[in-house]
Amino acid sequence: SLRRFTVPLRITVIGTGYLGATHAACMAELGFEVLGVDIDERKIEMLAAGELPFHEPGLPELLKKHTQSGRLRFTTSFEEAGAWGDVHFIGVGTPQKPGGYGADIRYVDAAATSLAENITKDALIVGKSTVPVGTARRLATLVQERHTGPGRISFAWNPEFLREGFAVKDTLTPDRLVIGLAEGDLDAEVILREVYASQLAAETPMIVTDYETAELVKVAANAFLATKISFINAFSEVTESVGGDIRTLADAIGHDARIGRRFLNAGVGFGGGCLPKDIRALQARVSELGLDRTMRFLTEVDEINLRRRDRVVSLAEEVLGRLNGATVGILGVAFKPDSDDVRDSPALDVAARLFNSGADVNVYDPQGNANAAKRFPRLNYVDSYVAAATGAQVVMLLTEWKEFKELHPEDLDGLVQNKVIIDGRNVLNVREWEDAGWTVAALGRKFDPARD
């Protein structure tokens, strides 16, 4: 029995951060009426004024277009959302618990509870946040308990795979859609097929499964990606020790289609608001389930990843002799290019550690300076790579923005004190820089100060 829904569907998105704001604007782009909901009043004010509070390519245009047309609105009121929406997506944060490995799911619980208490018509709640397995089944029950108003509520889980920097594209044309449903909830499936009709028309695979599988698909994907990065970074430790070239190694094994070249880039490692906390939360959850050994390899994945940060710092020390009093120019603090996100950013972590060792640290990131300054205000933030490199005894490329990948030695000549660059992302043409008289120290390459 199909319930009474509005045409076009009215969609709410609870939590308007990187995931939620993107999802909301993209749903409006697909023709739905959309209401974004957050408890952060400042964020909602900005979004309602058509201003994006973070950097994401292509998103400002969509936000502007649809806030102007009125198809996309924002509120802090769950009462409004519950009375209005047909489909409610939950995209609130699930950060690492302070002082533990597990995910802090109190925001998801709060969002689901607020919805349940305010929904007054037939509705579908769809979880999108990345959560520990078992959350969806628990919330499905919680929602029914807390819902006392009119209407019936269905509950589904639809994990999100978007990448920051490609969030709009990934939302409008995802690799796949994963839908976790309560057994036999055909209504929820029909409605989600309506929500994702344009993606389905473009033959996006849709995997319809149970709650647990849907939740696990997300963390499995992230655990695999983290493992792939740490795998190549572990080989970096070997090539650094014996000589050899990690890039060539990655290219060569990447030709095997079973392995694949993507995500095999050796460097300062992964960070951000997802991979690190997701692999930790997975370990914590699986241990809770009594499977203590099962995900133990992820401890190694995490440690290999964190050791890369130590290695870049030690490389800087080898290059400079001593960090105390040295002048360092840092290119990049965002955890990845095309994003202003500095959550658990390896680049910012390294910059902060150099500062704490007594170095003067000049930092330039095309988008990340403001967020970095909030977390670590004592670095010297500058507004161009020229300013960052000026007077530097070593330049360190730590986030692979296009602007940095395309640097040539002559761009920095005459600015730096020493022609030494540390390529923390393995993106520079080493030959070109060495031919121009530079010393290039890269991760995954043996560094011999005598030779270089």
Ligand code: NAD
């Ligand atoms: P974020 O911190 O940018 O945004 C979370 C938002 O939720 C904030 O604006 C916060 O104010 C809001 N919020 C918290 N509690 C709320 C409540 N009770 N009601 C309404 N709003 C509330 O986080 P994000 O990066 O967008 O991540 C959100 C979720 O999506 C996480 O589970 C994350 O793991 C997952 N995810 C993120 C990405 C990504 O690339 N950022 C990709 C896939 C999945």
